[in-house]
Amino acid sequence: METRDLQGWTIVFDLDGTLVDSAPDLHAALNHCLMRAGFRPVPFELISGMIGEGAKAMIRKGLAYQKVDNADAAVDSLWDDFLDHYRRNICNLSELYPGADAALAQLADAGAICAVCTNKTQALSEAVLLGLGISHRFASIVGADAVPSKKPDGDHIIQAVLRAGGTTNCAIMIGDSQTDEKAARNAGLPFVFVPFGYGPSPTDLSEVSGICETYSELPGLIRAIIA
């Protein structure tokens, strides 16, 4: 029989590179707006290093790659083209990481509340999760523009926990990057690193609370952390 041993716990997930392999669609939208503005496309192998601080930061990095002066001003001129393409193609190639949906179902069966804390915008986050059929799994989805200060600010994660109805002394953050690790530390939460995402990896892996190589390990890893 199922036990509800995770009752009262809130599990907060990063989105890009943690729940969803969104790099192919982000890459297509980035190159669409770059090329429409007369710039060169960015090779796919560079895109993972450009994701994690929000789409504007990704566009800025795509411009810096080709040594554009005054990249900040150029980002704003590319933004509408990026949004238009990304919104229309948001789940073309993006996929949940293997086992993510089953792990979310198991966590819910065990009584945990799940939440999303992402540096994507609110509207794009909701669209991706809806498109992939998992938005109902989350009691809160908190995008970068839904808080005064995004990750690595710890308050972004705290807001995701509180808006999900949880408490920060019974919460864990799952993420793929140093931004997530720092945000978890700033919020005072244990951090589980997923190495299959975009990184960059925490500089000292011995300091993270857990490493989740594949989603089938996650419920057990969480139980070990809170035991």
Ligand SMILES: O=C(O)COP(=O)(O)O
């Ligand atoms: O889209 C991004 O750059 C960031 O997204 P993440 O915080 O979900 O990793």
Ligand SMILES: [Mg+2]
């Ligand atoms: Mg991420």
